[in-house]
Amino acid sequence: MIERNHAQDDMMESLVEKNKKLIEDITESYPKKVKKERKTHLVVIDPSEEQHIMADLATIPGIMTNRGCSYAGAKGVVFGPVKDILHLTHGPIGCGYYTWNTRRNLAEPEEGYNYFIKNCFSTNMQEKDVVFGGEKKLYGAIKEAYEIFKPKVVGIYATCPVGLIGDDIKAVAKRAEEELGIKVITVSCEGYKGVSQSAGHHLASNTLIMDIVGTEELEDPTPYDINIFGEYNIGGDVWLVKDLLQKIGYRVVSVFTGDSKYDDLAKAHRAKLSILMCHRSINYTNRMMEEKFGVPWLKVNYIGITSTIESLREMAKFFDDPMIYENTEKVIEEELMKIKPRLDYYKERLKGKRAILFVGGSRAHHYQDLLKDIGMETIVAGYEFAHRDDYEGRKIIPEIKEAPHHKILDTYHFERVTEPAYPQEKIEEMKNKMPDHFMNYEGMMVHMDEGSIVIDDFNHHETEELIKALKPDIFLSGIKDRYVFQKMGVPSRQIHSYDYSGPYSSFEGAVNFARDMDMAINNPIWKEVTPPWKK
Amino acid sequence: MEKIAKGESKMECNTTERKYLTVNPLKTCQPLGAVWACLGIHQCMPHSHGSQGCTSYLRMQLTRHFREFIPTTTSSFSEAQVVFGGVGNLKQAIRNILSIYKPKVIGISTTCSAETIGDDVPGTINEMRASGDIPEDVKVFTASTPSYVGSHVTGFSNMVKSAVETFAQKSSPNGKINIIPGLLSPGDLREIKRILKIMGIDAIILPDISDVLDAPMTGEIHLYQKGGTTISEIEDMGNSISTIVLGREAGIEPAESLKEMYDVPYEVLPLPIGISNVDKFIMKLSEITGKPIPYELEEERGRLVDMMLDAHAHWYNKKAAVFGDPDIVEAIVGYANDLGINVLYALTGTYSSEWEKTVKSMVPDAYVSSDSDLWYLKEQLDKKPVDMLFGNSHGKYLAKEYDLPLLRVGFPILDRANLQHFPIVGYRGTAWLVERTGNTLLDYKDAKSPEHLLELIM
Ligand code: SF4
Ligand code: SF4
Numbered sequence: 001m002i003e004r005n006h007a008q009d010d011m012m013e014s015l016v017e018k019n020k021k022l023i024e025d026i027t028e029s030y031p032k033k034v035k036k037e038r039k040t041h042l043v044v045i046d047p048s049e050e051q052h053i054m055a056d057l058a059t060i061p062g063i064m065t066n067r068g069c070s071y072a073g074a075k076g077v078v079f080g081p082v083k084d085i086l087h088l089t090h091g092p093i094g095c096g097y098y099t100w101n102t103r104r105n106l107a108e109p110e111e112g113y114n115y116f117i118k119n120c121f122s123t124n125m126q127e128k129d130v131v132f133g134g135e136k137k138l139y140g141a142i143k144e145a146y147e148i149f150k151p152k153v154v155g156i157y158a159t160c161p162v163g164l165i166g167d168d169i170k171a172v173a174k175r176a177e178e179e180l181g182i183k184v185i186t187v188s189c190e191g192y193k194g195v196s197q198s199a200g201h202h203l204a205s206n207t208l209i210m211d212i213v214g215t216e217e218l219e220d221p222t223p224y225d226i227n228i229f230g231e232y233n234i235g236g237d238v239w240l241v242k243d244l245l246q247k248i249g250y251r252v253v254s255v256f257t258g259d260s261k262y263d264d265l266a267k268a269h270r271a272k273l274s275i276l277m278c279h280r281s282i283n284y285t286n287r288m289m290e291e292k293f294g295v296p297w298l299k300v301n302y303i304g305i306t307s308t309i310e311s312l313r314e315m316a317k318f319f320d321d322p323m324i325y326e327n328t329e330k331v332i333e334e335e336l337m338k339i340k341p342r343l344d345y346y347k348e349r350l351k352g353k354r355a356i357l358f359v360g361g362s363r364a365h366h367y368q369d370l371l372k373d374i375g376m377e378t379i380v381a382g383y384e385f386a387h388r389d390d391y392e393g394r395k396i397i398p399e400i401k402e403a404p405h406h407k408i409l410d411t412y413h414f415e416r417v418t419e420p421a422y423p424q425e426k427i428e429e430m431k432n433k434m435p436d437h438f439m440n441y442e443g444m445m446v447h448m449d450e451g452s453i454v455i456d457d458f459n460h461h462e463t464e465e466l467i468k469a470l471k472p473d474i475f476l477s478g479i480k481d482r483y484v485f486q487k488m489g490v491p492s493r494q495i496h497s498y499d500y501s502g503p504y505s506s507f508e509g510a511v512n513f514a515r516d517m518d519m520a521i522n523n524p525i526w527k528e529v530t531p532p533w534k535k
Numbered sequence: 536m537e538k539i540a541k542g543e544s545k546m547e548c549n550t551t552e553r554k555y556l557t558v559n560p561l562k563t564c565q566p567l568g569a570v571w572a573c574l575g576i577h578q579c580m581p582h583s584h585g586s587q588g589c590t591s592y593l594r595m596q597l598t599r600h601f602r603e604f605i606p607t608t609t610s611s612f613s614e615a616q617v618v619f620g621g622v623g624n625l626k627q628a629i630r631n632i633l634s635i636y637k638p639k640v641i642g643i644s645t646t647c648s649a650e651t652i653g654d655d656v657p658g659t660i661n662e663m664r665a666s667g668d669i670p671e672d673v674k675v676f677t678a679s680t681p682s683y684v685g686s687h688v689t690g691f692s693n694m695v696k697s698a699v700e701t702f703a704q705k706s707s708p709n710g711k712i713n714i715i716p717g718l719l720s721p722g723d724l725r726e727i728k729r730i731l732k733i734m735g736i737d738a739i740i741l742p743d744i745s746d747v748l749d750a751p752m753t754g755e756i757h758l759y760q761k762g763g764t765t766i767s768e769i770e771d772m773g774n775s776i777s778t779i780v781l782g783r784e785a786g787i788e789p790a791e792s793l794k795e796m797y798d799v800p801y802e803v804l805p806l807p808i809g810i811s812n813v814d815k816f817i818m819k820l821s822e823i824t825g826k827p828i829p830y831e832l833e834e835e836r837g838r839l840v841d842m843m844l845d846a847h848a849h850w851y852n853k854k855a856a857v858f859g860d861p862d863i864v865e866a867i868v869g870y871a872n873d874l875g876i877n878v879l880y881a882l883t884g885t886y887s888s889e890w891e892k893t894v895k896s897m898v899p900d901a902y903v904s905s906d907s908d909l910w911y912l913k914e915q916l917d918k919k920p921v922d923m924l925f926g927n928s929h930g931k932y933l934a935k936e937y938d939l940p941l942l943r944v945g946f947p948i949l950d951r952a953n954l955q956h957f958p959i960v961g962y963r964g965t966a967w968l969v970e971r972t973g974n975t976l977l978d979y980k981d982a983k984s985p986e987h988l989l990e991l992i993m
Contacts, residue, residue, distance in 0.1 A: 031634050059587060059611040062628030063635070067611075069588020092647055092682035093557065093884075094564025098592035100929070102599075102949075118932055119910070124557035125683045130651060140555030148553075160586055160648040161683065164617060191588040192612045192648050408614055460606070461635050464756060480594050484604035489754040529754045 015451030019044040023453070026465040034060055041456035045448045052396075053445070055456045056387040057403060058195045064460040066358070066384050066480055069191030071095055073200020073385075075157040077281055078208070079187065081105035081232050081257045082265070084114040086151035088121045090138050090169060091159025095191070096122035104497045105232045106239075107259040114151055121145060125161060134167045142176045142184065153183040153262045163190035183262075185211045194405045196385030196457075197360070198280065202409045205284035208256070208265065209412065213289060216266035224250045224319065225271040229286055229297065230278030230362065233258025235502020240509055241302050244335070248312070248327040256282055269293040272421050273318055275300045275311070279441050280361025280383075280390050284411075290439065291413060294420020296427055299437040301362075302506045304369030305336075305343075314434050335507035346514035347375045349522055353473040356380040356466060358458050358481075359495045362390065365444035367476065367495060370504070374514040376473075380466055381448065382455035384478075391454060393443035460484075473521055489529055491520040558910030559929065561858055562884030564682030565690030567593040568785075569644030570607050571718060572694035575742020577763035580608060580638035584625055584656055585646025587611040589682075600947040601721075601748045601955055606758055608632050612648050621654045629663060633673060636758060640766060643677040644694060650681035674766050676701040686885040688785050688860055691718060695741060696789040698769055705773040705797045711737040712823055713775045713799065715789055717782030717806060717862050718946055719960065721749035726958035727781075727807070730817070734826050739768045739775060741789075749956055773797035777823045781816070782806045782862025784887055806862050807960045808968065809870030810839060835962040842966055843874065846973035849993075853976070856880040856912055858926040859945035861890045861905060867925045867944060868897050870968065879921050882907040909933060923976065940979040942972060 023042045027035045040054035059065045068076070071089075076099045080087060089096030100120035109115040123141045125134050142154055154176070156169050173184035187207050189200045218225070226245070231238050238258045245252060253271045254264035268274070269289060274297040276286055286297040298318060300311035309332050316328040353376045357364050364381040371378055388396050427439070436442040445454055455462065463481060467490055475485045475492040486492040493499050493516060504513045566583050570593055573581035583590040590609035597605040608631075610616070610624040625643075632641060643656055656677045663669045678697040680690045695715060716724060724745040731738050746762025772778075778793055778801040780786035790801035802823070807816035813836075821828050854877045857867045861883040871878045878898045883890070886906045894903045902915065909929060916937050924930050924941045928949045934941035948954050958964030977993055984990075 029635065031630060034631060034635075058613055059609075060627070060631060061611045061624040062582070062608050062631030063611075064606060064608050065587060065611065066591065067587055068591040069586055072588055072591070088556075092564055093560050093562060093686070094566070094589060094592065094647075094682050096557075097560050097563040098596060100559070102595065120557075120559050122557045122560060123555065124560065127681070127683050130681075130683050137555045144553050144556040148556075148558075160588075160617075160646070161651045164648065164651040191586040192614055192617045195611075195613055196587075404615060405613055460758075468756075478595075479598050480591070480605070483598065483602055484756060484758075487604070487750070487752055487754075488756040529752060 016044055016046045019451055019453055022466075022469050026462055029461075034063070038462070042462075043445070043454045045445065045450055045452050045454065047450060051445065053388065053391045053454060053456055055383070055391060056195060056198060056385070057457075058405065059457060065457060066459070066478060067196040067457060070189045070193045070197065070200035070203060071157060071159050071191045072099070073197030073281070074187045074189035074204040075099055075155075075200070076103060077197060077232065078201055078204035078257060079155050079157070081107060081117070082155075082260050082262060083107040083109075083117045084151075084261045085153045085155045085185075086114070086116045086121060086145055086149055087155045087157065088123070088141060088145060089157050089159060090123045090125070090134065090162050090167070092125045092161065093122055095159040096120050103232075104234050104500075104502070105258055106236050107233065110261065113261055114149070116149065116151065130161050130165055133165060134162065135172050138167065138169065138172045139176060142172070143180065146176075146180045146182060151182060153185065156184065156186045158186070158188045158190050160191045163188065163192070193408055198385045198387065199405065199409055201281045201361075202284055205282060205288070206410060206412060208285050209288040209292065212262070212265050213285070214266070214269040214293060214417070216263055218253060218267040218270035221270055222251050223272065223321075224324070225253045226250050226315075227253055227268045227271045227274040227295070228255045229274050229276040230282045231255055231258050232278075234496070235498040235504065237503045237505035237509065240503050240505050244312070244331055244506055247331050249324055250315075256285065269295060269418070271295060273298060273315070275315065277301065277366075278360075278362040280386050283441075288412060288414060292416065293418050294416055294422070296422065296430070297439055298434070299441045301366050301369060303363070303366035303504060303509070305339075305373045305507060305510050307366070307369040308506045314437055317433060318430055318438070339507050339511050342511045343374070343514060346511070346518050349518050350514065351375045352377065353517070353521055354379045354470070355474045355476055356463075356470070356472045357495070358382045358384070358455070358463070358477040360384050361386060363495055365390070365447065368444070368447060370510060370513055373510060374517065376517065378448070378452060379470055379472060380453040380455060381444065382458040384457065386456065389441065389443060391443050391445050391456070393446065394441050396443075474517060489526075491523070491526070493517070493520050557908050559913075560884050560908050561882060562686035562688070562860075563593075563596070564589070564647075565680035565685060565687060565693065566590070566644050566646050566682065567596060568687035568690030568692070568718070569642070569678060569680045569694040570597065570605070571687070571744070572691045572698070572742050573642035573644075574605065574747055575744040575763055576640055576642065576698065576769075577765040578639035578759040579642050579763065580606060580632055580636050580640070582608045582610070582628060582632060582641055582643045583646055584610045584621065584628075584643055584654065585612055585649035589646040596947060599949045602952060603748045603750070606636070608636070610649070617648055617652055620652060621649055622659050625654065625656065625659050626663060626668070629660075630668065633669070638673065638759070640674045640676070642694060642698070643675065644680040644690065645678075646680075647682045650679065674702065688718065688862070688885045691785050692788045695786070696792050698741065699772060699789045699792050700796070702766055702769040703773040703793060703797065704770045707774060708776070709737075709771055709774040711739055711771070711775045712820070713772050713778035713790075713793065714738050714740045715778065715780050715786035716740055716743075717785035718860060719781070719806065720955040720958070721745040721747070722956045722958040723960045723964065725749075726961045726964050730832070730961050731820075733829055733831055734817075734820055734824070736820060736824050736826060739772055740764060741769060741772065773799060775799055777802060779804060779816075779819060779823070782866070783893070784861040784885055784890055805869055806866035808863070808866040809873045809965055810836070810843070810962070811873050812866055812869045813960070813962055813965060832962065835966075839962045839966045839969065842969050846969065847875065849973040849976045851875045852877060853922040854879050854920070855923045855925055856882070856916070856921045858882040858907075858909065858912060858924070858930060861885045861887060863945040865890065865894055865897075868894055870965070871925070872897060874969075874972070876923075879919060880912060880915060882912060884908060940975050942975055944968075
């Protein structure tokens with residue numbers, strides 16, 4: 001298991017106590033009910049206790065939350081990056097409009113394939129559609145899209161009113177498939193389903209496994225075929241990683257779903273291993289792929305140098321092949337050499353800087369590793385829409401109580417439909433060798449230092465109080481709370497979109513990230529905040 | 536024409552009449568405009584009643600456009616609320632907002648889910664007032680803003696209309712004028728206030744996002760900035776001499792309410808962008824208030840005319856497409872006419888036959904539509920090309936594909952920083968737009984020139 005950083009006990013104890021008190025203070029101004037509820041989402045890491053955190057529960061109305069909706073999770077996060085699907089939002093204009101080029105899931109056009117992702121397609125529902133039903137308009141829109149764009153695959157994503165008026169989008173999709181001879185996939189990801197983006201991830205996974213994965217054959221399988229899961233190619237992350245993996249000798253069959261094509265996803269069941277980055281957004285598919293096709297998965301993290309190295313070595317362990325072992329070490333050595341001088345420069349400038357880290361599904365964990373590599377420290381980390389397993393590890397899953405919103409999210413289980421690539425003994429052996437990561441995830445909390453704070457579904461008030469009390473050197477979060485804290489004098493960067501920068505993955509990405517931290521923290525403009533006549 | 540990357544990103548496609556499908560829209564939904572309007576009211580917390588995704592999205596979009604904090608709360612609907620109604624969440628939300636964010640005003644708009652299930656928002660607020668849940672000194676106003684009607688411009692109009700109808704009163708004449716400035720930027724509002732000051736005119740501007748969305752960096756945190764129209768100013772709007780609506784689509788409805796309720800007459804003018812539109816504004820101000828037009832403004836105008844003449848060769852007879860929100864498109868068409876730029880397309884996504892009529896009369900040969908999108912423009916550019924684009928950031932893909940300069944105006948601007956601080960209204964603002972227009976075309980020309988034709992004097 002992972003070792004904790006044990007600093008001097010008495011000193012630590014006081015930090016734990018101090019921060020526990022801080023949490024009391026922060027929640028003090030809440031109405032009683034809110035206080036009680038929010039306190040279960042705030043934890044100060046204290047190894048002397050068995051610690052749990054509440055997550056994936058309804059947002060308290062009226063609290064300025066950063067959470068989005070299930071449409072955002074399904075269309076925005078999981079399906080949006082697939083570049084040759086024509087993504088058609090069925091609903092009034094807003095939802096589709098807001099997901100139009102607003103996430104930096106980069107993708108490159110490929111000869112012979114459609115490339116739609118720079119466009120926004122919507123049925124732009126009007127009042128009469130809400131009153132009389134929107135199916136006719138949906139069908140008409142698919143037909144027009146077919147005539148103009150000749151897509152091979154159309155994706156339909158439902159937004160709030162669609163479910164409420166009862167449009168049968170599956171029936172429309174079926175009719176369109178029959179009449180137009182194209183593939184039409186659907187996700188009923190109405191925004192009110194679930195408590196955050198997370199419901200949409202779940203629903204998207206269902207569509208992936210029911211309608212896509214396993215529908216096409218991989219013509220030329222190799223022993224080194226892998227899938228990359230939970231990777232959306234923000235700022236080009238997957239391109240760096242693919243390069244490394246290919247240098248080692250792997251072949252990437254598919255990426256779910258950064259810079260991907262429909263055909264890649266359809267063939268993913270023939271890969272020998274899936275590696276999983278963002279646990280929250282897509283682990284459902286990994287579970288189902290293992291059940292249905294026997295494809296095992298390995299939780300990796302290639303954000304951060306140390307964790308990239310660990311992940312590459314664990315992958316090698318799984319393939320257990322001399323060529324792979326050798327190339328893995330060679331690549332690690334080469335890459336380290338390449339980045340060392342630049343990294344050393346930034347490390348010197350960033351030594352001891354403290355960060356607050358609020359992101360989505362797995363990044364609050366991943367970026368702690370990277371911050372550590374460049375000499376920084378994470379004092380608070382939180383997720384927007386994670387579940388308890390993202391904090392505490394998958395071992396907690398059996399204990400998670402079913403909440404009302406889970407009932408509407410279908411969970412499927414499968415019988416094996418193909419011969420798995422590996423015998424069960426090999427799978428068991430790997431589980432023993434890599435208990436934290438092979439078909440498992442140990443969660444974020446175990447990695448955090450004593451006295452650091454974990455926070456679920458953070459909101460504006462709590463963030464403001466934490467920043468005032470802890471005075472971090474940098475605040476890493478999303479666009480919505482970036483500017484308010486910047487105005488408070490705290491350097492701030494977006495870790496969802498990388499502020500138009502990146503890639504941040506693997507070795508080169510670590511240098512990019514360090515450069516951006518330096519740019520934010522050590523910027524000369526900070527000196528100008530107070531006018532010289534007031535200094 | 537140069538290709539973009541490897542592969543081929545220009546799509547091969549057939550031109551088809553579209554009845555059902557919207558591609559690359561020129562509008563978003565009502566709640567965004569409603570929140571925009573609330574942000575221009577002093578210490579107002581915009582609350583969005585419905586599912587939380589809409590709020591998250593519109594906050595993202597507004598934050599990216601202004602690069603400022605956009606506070607907005609939500610009723611965070613889940614399955615239970617759409618089945619049993621969202622009133623319980625609304626009440627809980629209001630209590631939490633009051634105790635945590637302590638606003639002076641709460642402006643409530645609705646999203647699709649709340650509208651479709653039909654929650655009674657005003658009724659709930661009245662009930663909470665009666666029970667003392669909402670204290671006397673906190674003002675609340677509500678608007679119904681279903682996204683399947685109109686656009687964000689409609690949402691803006693609905694919210695401002697509600698503010699006026701909820702708060703405006705009539706007591707004794709105040710000698711002021713009302714201005715409803717539509718979706719102008721903080722820099723624009725600052726310029727309008729400067730002009731009013733020079734002319735010695737007292738005005739109530741609703742909403743006013745200057746000093747809210749352009750607050751200075753101080754090292755302090757403020758949930759509410761010092762700007763925004765105060766409730767007592769809105770109350771006073773019933774006593775004004777007249778209302779000037781800058782931009783018909785975003786502002787006429789609230790002005791009509793003031794007329795109906797308190798007999799305040801109104802005048803509809805285009806946004807004061809471009810010399811003739813500014814002339815109209817200045818002369819109207821003078822006419823309504825009886826104040827003379829100061830020489831200082833005449834000088835500003837003269838300098839603008841001088842600049843236009845000095846640079847006229849750079850844009851004269853160029854062909855342009857203009858797209859975005861209706862009011863700014865109308866104003867830019869006027870600006871283009873002043874300059875001798877030929878507008879071939881004037882497009883928006885907020886449907887209005889009145890708007891189409893007005894714009895059509897300004898550019899009779901152009902294609903004018905208020906029910907259009909950017910895919911339509913793309914198809915037309917294949918047939919009848921232009922030399923330049925005026926519009927929002929979404930136009931950058933067309934600019935790249937057709938190798939055209941894009942002059943960024945309107946909303947949203949997501950890919951260039953700080954434009955919202957610089958006015959394009961008034962003579963001074965127009966002068967800056969003139970500078971940008973001419974020099975953007977010259978930059979473009981330089982970038983395209985072969986080396987031996989690169990000239991020093993232009
Ligand atoms: S559900 Fe309606 S209100 Fe919400 S973003 Fe979509 S269109 Fe706008
Ligand atoms: S890493 Fe974060 S932003 Fe990316 S999909 Fe996961 S949760 Fe969303």
